[in-house]
Amino acid sequence: MERSEEFIQLLTPTGERVEDETFSFTHDDATIAANLRHMVLGRRLDTEATALQRKGQLGLWAPSLGQEAAQVGSGAAIAGLDEVIPSYREHAVALMRGVDPLDLLKTFRGTAMVDWDSVATRFHLYSFVIGTQALHAVGYAMGMQRDGVVGNPDPADNGAVLVYFGDGATSQGDVSEALVFAASYQTPTVFFVQNNQWAISEPIEIQSRIPLYRRATGFGIPSVRVDGNDVLAVQSVTEWALDRARRGDGPTFIEAFTYRMGAHTTSDDPTKYRRREEEAAWRAKDPIERVRTYLLGRGAVDQAWLDELDAEAEALGVRVREGALALPEPRLEDYWALTYASLPPALAAQRDAYLAYEASFEDADGEGGR
Template sequence: MRVSNDGSADLVQLLTPEGERRKHPDYRCDLDDAAIRDLYRDLVLTRRIDTEATALQRQGELGIWASLLGQEAAQIGSGRALRPQDHAFPTYREHGVAWCRGVDPLRLLGLFRGVDQGGWDPRETNFHLYTIVIGAQTLHATGYAMGIQRDGAVGTGDADRDAAVIAYFGDGATSQGDVNEAFIWASVLNAPVVFFCQNNQWAISEPIERQSRIPLYQRAMGFGFPGVQVDGNDVLACHAVATAALQRAREGQGPTLVEAFTYRMGAHTTSDDPTR
């Protein structure tokens, strides 16, 4: 991680806002043209699923829906960096990661309709069930990471065996005790877990300025592991940063905090009205 004189790391970008490729000294996109087209396809399909689910909720077919609008790049980029043996622990908004892990979108709809109590079998996709309690999944992820570490599935040099864990959460969750507790356990025990924070600027209606005086990724320094901030709207950068962090975990080098700086383009859920 490149650190500037004031102690802050550069925002990792591999695409300019105009869509031009940009070089970064520490991260690069090693994907071929076909893989990049697949990422774009994932972005389009994920947004389409989200649009249709929002419409279904407005028609009364779903009880609620948590839109990912604006966060597709962060989820698809990091989701496609996972290997089959890696395990993901989501919140209730990681529909893009669910898509990457092979979860049928109909299972998501059943969950939000209230006719499916679980949604899917995590053992089939290495994608845990949605966690409604804010921040709780970071402890689940850390515990699972400690487990695979003790099973000898970390740092063997075998690409088909070495595994990592990724925990998704939002900026609001960083104020929860569970998240900070997970940081401590992961750091002290060198757990192979990536903490992937999608900073969409809002914790329901609370702006990020009221939650933290410093960029969120810098908090990692106080816990003793690296933090990096990536452009959450840059799918190539998100893929590159997540790939590096996951590989670091698989090699037994411990946790990383990734802050994907992005924007929530809609309400917190379809049951919230941000205009009030």
């Protein structure tokens, strides 16, 4: 399925429901309210983590401000045996999959490597090397095919892989290779591209002379472009793509047309390359505000409900702020102990040398200089 340069939209920036000739949102207002909750909590985590980095408590953070609908809408479509392969910005999806937010912060604080239960959550560890996760996802999907969890009569016995990456990653060779293998083997893979318009300081117009979703057509993969700030449309399109993948109908490429309202990472200054007018125009399309406006207009939620949500977000903020500072410091010896079941002699000698060097910095109280 290839669409025109326009995107699928079911909820306008002013909070009005609209119809699409192909896709429709089949869930009730309670589901939309649940999506709003996930979006608000995801933004609060992002806001707190950004502030922690600015205060020197995190080494780095990759903000997701403005991309909440793309993440929550797609995350709401995940079911059963589906596996999620993220990049490094899918914080709202992580929360939806049950990842503890403090586990997310460990990597960015430098107290541990990516560290959560990817088996229980079916949310794999963050990938910081741009584009590599696309190949990982296709390989995992090929394994699912061979394990017989695709195309079964009972939908509960089927699964697919949902892989996230940004517009900048589409310029990486790994993504093109992943598209080749996915098309060749018709793997149950949904490629979900959050096109936030900027690959750090490089605008999408320079990266690609055609809309990103049209690239996948050249690989023989059905592609769709969706309003990435419309949580209803994103959920509907992702449900369709995952359903066809689970049935054994092969991969799909989704371009969620959204905008990064914050920095690429906290080491970046977007005011150096973006115009304020552009940012203001996209803030008027805030994904959270359009859902809030819709639900209030329908009477599906009231101010008391919103106040409770704000209180829940505040509690999350407190837990993130306090919990980040309480994360245990890493132990140098763990870098060897957690790598090998049986440490080779050469590395054991290396370990002993490093630990002896560390011990040489002991202070007057006899505590090591960790």
